[in-house]
Amino acid sequence: MPTQLIDMRTPVERAVLVGAPRGELEARLIDEHLAELARLTDTAGGEVVGKLTQRISKPNPRFYVGKGKADELKSLVIETEGNLVIFDEELSPAQGKNLEDLLDVRVMDRSELILDIFATRARSKEARMQVELAQLEYLLPRLRRMWSHLSRIRGGIGLRGPGETQLETDRRLIGKRIVDLKGKLRHVAEKRQMQRKSREGSFRAALVGYTNAGKSSLLCALSGADLFVEDKLFATLDSATRRVDLGGGHEALLTDTVGFIRKLPHHLVASFRSTLEEAREGDVLLHVIDASHAEWEEQRHVVNDVLADLDLIDSDKILVFNKVDRITHAEEEALRARIRALEPTPAVFVSAHDDATLVSLKETLVARIRARLQEVVVRVPVEDGQTLAAIYREAEVIERADEGTGVLLTVRIPAPLLGRLRRLEGVHVQPVAAS
Numbered sequence: 001m002p003t004q005l006i007d008m009r010t011p012v013e014r015a016v017l018v019g020a021p022r023g024e025l026e027a028r029l030i031d032e033h034l035a036e037l038a039r040l041t042d043t044a045g046g047e048v049v050g051k052l053t054q055r056i057s058k059p060n061p062r063f064y065v066g067k068g069k070a071d072e073l074k075s076l077v078i079e080t081e082g083n084l085v086i087f088d089e090e091l092s093p094a095q096g097k098n099l100e101d102l103l104d105v106r107v108m109d110r111s112e113l114i115l116d117i118f119a120t121r122a123r124s125k126e127a128r129m130q131v132e133l134a135q136l137e138y139l140l141p142r143l144r145r146m147w148s149h150l151s152r153i154r155g156g157i158g159l160r161g162p163g164e165t166q167l168e169t170d171r172r173l174i175g176k177r178i179v180d181l182k183g184k185l186r187h188v189a190e191k192r193q194m195q196r197k198s199r200e201g202s203f204r205a206a207l208v209g210y211t212n213a214g215k216s217s218l219l220c221a222l223s224g225a226d227l228f229v230e231d232k233l234f235a236t237l238d239s240a241t242r243r244v245d246l247g248g249g250h251e252a253l254l255t256d257t258v259g260f261i262r263k264l265p266h267h268l269v270a271s272f273r274s275t276l277e278e279a280r281e282g283d284v285l286l287h288v289i290d291a292s293h294a295e296w297e298e299q300r301h302v303v304n305d306v307l308a309d310l311d312l313i314d315s316d317k318i319l320v321f322n323k324v325d326r327i328t329h330a331e332e333e334a335l336r337a338r339i340r341a342l343e344p345t346p347a348v349f350v351s352a353h354d355d356a357t358l359v360s361l362k363e364t365l366v367a368r369i370r371a372r373l374q375e376v377v378v379r380v381p382v383e384d385g386q387t388l389a390a391i392y393r394e395a396e397v398i399e400r401a402d403e404g405t406g407v408l409l410t411v412r413i414p415a416p417l418l419g420r421l422r423r424l425e426g427v428h429v430q431p432v433a434a435s
């Protein structure tokens with residue numbers, strides 16, 4: 001009989017969180033930011049055992065926080081038996097190293113934590129390559145520090161996922177791998193581009209927004225698809241496109257995308273650029289906002305900043321305030337007034353958990369589709385079945401007249417299809433008035 005059971009569970013990391021905001025940040029937001037860091041830690045599988053904040057006017061080059069605060073942090077780590085310190089701010093490689101020498105536990109920053117979450121959650125081959133690329137680019141200037149981690153412990157937050165095996169290679173190999181990954185990702189991006197071309201003619205919308213706003217839930221509710229939804233951060237890393245029936249014979253292709261967060265590491269944004277291309281080439285962006293979140297305004301800002309980074313800020317947009325089932329009618333009214341004061345972008349108020357509320361969103365989309373349609377008369381040779389089929393599939397046929405060798409169709413037609421028809425031999429397009 002064994003007298004001792006071996007504990008096979010991976011040890012839970014006991015994390016002490018540190019926030020060191022610049023002087024002017026409101027106290028409310030300091031709390032919110034640390035709470036968000038705690039959620040990220042939880043998502044990564046760590047346990048928060050202590051928190052510390054210090055307002056600073058300028059980061060200390062040695063420890064980011066002041067020396068006194070760093071000593072206080074050391075006491076807190078010892079007292080709480082912490083084995084990991086996570087900073088909400090971006091640490092320079094030198095600051096990370098100095099802190100580790102002082103504290104004698106692993107130190108990571110927010111970027112590293114987010115990269116780790118992405119690494120453990122990436123499913124598709126493309127997402128895994130994107131995360132690995134971002135991890136390697138983050139790792140490169142910090143290689144020496146990472147080596148010392150590795151000798152201290154193996155595994156754990158920040159050392160898992162696609163980047164792990166690379167830690168044992170040297171800079172040159174990492175550099176080579178980066179080039180290799182970029183090439184492979186470019187290849188995937190080209191394939192995706194071709195796929196998009198085949199969807200030309202359909203009305204396309206992309207869901208973007210802060211992580212946990214309910215983008216995947218909305219796509220599920222609208223399309224009946226079964227996508228991964230979770231009350232954790234970064235549930236979705238792969239974009240998924242689904243067909244949505246909007247009623248009245250209209251439909252749209254709706255794409256779910258990776259969520260954004262405050263201080264999203266720029267390597268990640270760069271890596272996920274091609275996935276987000278889907279959003280660029282769509283007809284409209286649906287910016288999903290969690291209406292029940294106290295800090296929705298800040299989240300809206302963060303999303304706008306990332307959109308600006310991706311050159312998407314001037315895209316046609318609809319604001320979709322989601323989770324209205326969690327707020328009162330009065331709060332919803334206040335929200336409506338507030339957003340009207342902030343920007344002229346059309347806004348709808350929905351709940352992914354209540355189909356009846358989705359009608360307004362569908363109507364708004366149908367209005368966009370109709371506005372995009374042009375009414376023209378097209379003459380197609382009778383034998384050109386392919387073109388006729390495309391018109392019936394992608395346009396709204398109002399009237400049809402068969403005249404000998406040709407078919408005369410009065411149609412409401414989307415611009416891309418119209419462009420294609422104009423280039424076709426034997427097909428004639430004329431404005432409605434001339435018919």
Ligand SMILES: Nc1nc2c(ncn2[C@@H]2O[C@H](COP(=O)(O)OP(=O)(O)OP(=O)(O)O)[C@@H](O)[C@H]2O)c(=O)[nH]1
Nearest residue numbers: 212213214215216217230231234235236259323352
């Ligand atoms: N009460 C309520 N909860 C919602 C609603 N929409 C989404 N949720 C919940 O919010 C959480 C996040 O939903 P997701 O759909 O995964 O959010 P997401 O925007 O796709 O998140 P990421 O993929 O992490 O960026 C889940 O627990 C959902 O059940 C809603 O309208 N009302």
Ligand SMILES: [Mg+2]
Nearest residue numbers: 215216235236
């Ligand atoms: Mg999602």
